[in-house]
Amino acid sequence: MRVLAAMSGGVDSSVAASRALEAGHEVIGVHLALSKDAQQTRESARGCCSLEDSADARRVCDKLGIPFYVWDFSDRFKEEVIDDFVDSYERGETPNPCLRCNEKIKFAALLERGIALGFDAVATGHYAVIDDDGYLRRSPDDKKDQSYVLGVLTKHELDHCLFPVGDTEKPLIREEAARHGFSTASKPDSYDICFIPDGNTQAFLGRSIGMRPGMIVDTSGAELKEHDGAWNYTIGQRKGLDIKTPTHDGRPRYVTDIDAATGTVTVGTREDLAVTTIRADRLKQLHPAMTGEFECDVQVRAHGSVVPCTARVGESEMTLELHEPLSGVARGQAAVLYLPTDDELGDIVLGSGTIIATA
Template sequence: MRVLAAMSGGVDSSVAAARAVAAGHEVIGVHLALSQDAQQTRETARGCCSLEDSADARRVCDKLGIPFYVWDFSDRFKEEVIGDFIDSYAVGETPNPCLRCNEKIKFSALLERGIALGFDAVATGHYAVLDSDGHLRRSPDDKKDQSYVLGVLSRQDLDHCLFPVGDTEKPKIREEAAAYGFSTAAKPDSYDICFIPDGNTQAFLGRSIGLRPGMIVDQDGTELREHDGAWNYTIGQRKGLDIKTPAADGRPRYVTDIDAATGTVTVGPREALAVSRIEADRLKFLHPDMDGQLRCEVQVRAHGSVVGCTVSVDKQADRMVLDLDEPLHGVARGQAAVLYLPTDDGLGDIVLGSGTICGTD
């Protein structure tokens, strides 16, 4: 096959490219430029899109003897990832920009161009497995498993994906990179949001959305203090509320609801964060069993808890309702609800699909 190796400049994508070459594929390395003002080093970029990362990716391709290109997706990234991030916070959601980047850029946009140029697949360094039936499964390395962030892809995207390192634990990947002589072998993993270089998300949102004063209230509607914008807060947040008057019971307060339209941020005790029902839209179907009413498990954060649930899927309405076997805490609108089918075949759980959380109860 003709394969595009998506080269982030990290150790995982380096070994993924090497394994694709070793498998006999015709491989070309591609680094995605997602910013027109990329930082020089990861210390200033904090994410995965610095000029240093691009140079590391090029060195790996040179060692492998494969062509290397940089493709500029900065305009599309700005619109579909950064713009979505800002818009979601402006309406009181808590988005995950890494999910949107995977969905819109690292797979959809890359595959769109790659297939137009005659490539068959994209290989990435994600920790997930595609089995012989094409089902997306968890990685055996549960500490690195990234099936959750891939659950927002389309079935068409997955049909053109390769995850060469997904069946291997991270320490082995670093050993393999060292054996190849890759400079990325000991490189630390990326972290934080790549388009917020200083890591100050609230300052970024303040500049992007502007002041929208509102009120923090308790569950009885009692006004506690004014705030500068509901975008400062996320469901489940405890720190940074700056409420001078303690709760009557003396217990900590958490953000339990955000109404961006009125600017009202509601706080309450931790038990008020418990959610037993989730509604989700913008559905993605990765397995035929995601239809009608079914029993499965759901995960709502990249490294969050997994609980059993009964799901009612309405394809026509592009909506599903999840009744949870046990409550989850701190579930926010804008997060992804990824459904899993547990298996007893010794392989990882199967990803059925996903939806974007639009309501809780």
């Protein structure tokens, strides 16, 4: 096959490209330029897609003897990831920009161009497995499993994906990279939002949205404090509320609801964060079992927060009745459904939806 290796400049994509080449594929390395003004170096931030990362990716491709290109997706990235991130906060949601980048850029946009140029598949360094039936599974490395952020793909996109490192634990990937002499072998993992390299999300949102004063209230509606903008807060937040009036019982307060239209931020107890029902739209079906009513597991964050549920899937929305309550579930997050299995491979990803309401 002709394979596009998406080269982030990290160790995982380096080994993914190497393994795709060893498997006999014709491999071309591509680094995605997602900013018109990429950082020269990451310095203290550990984001991705900087000029330093591009140089690291090029060195790996040179060592492998494969062509390397940089594709400029910065305009599309701004529109579909950065602008979406800001718009979501304006609506009182808590988006996951890395998940949206996977959905809109690293697979949809890259694959669209790749297929137009005659490529058969995109290979990435994600930790997930595609089984013999073409279904997405969890990685055996529980600590690095990235099937959650891949649950937003379409079946068409998944059919053109390769995850060469998904069946291997991370320490072994680093050892393999070192054997190849890749400079990325000991490179730290990225975790910052790449378009907020200093990590100050509130400052970024303040510049993007501006001051929109509103009120923090308790669950009875009593006004506690004025704020500068609802975008400063997320569901489940405890720190940084700076409310001078203590609760009558001394218990800490948490953000339990955000009404962006009125600028009202509601705070309550930890118990008020408990969610037993989730509604989601923007459905993506990756397995035929994701239809009608069925039992499955649901995950609402990239790491952890997995509980069994009863799912009822319609044409455009699904409702999940959780068998155990989850805490701090926010609108804008993805609800990814899994079918637990007893075989040696990980749980099957059924599909996903974007959370629009909880109760």
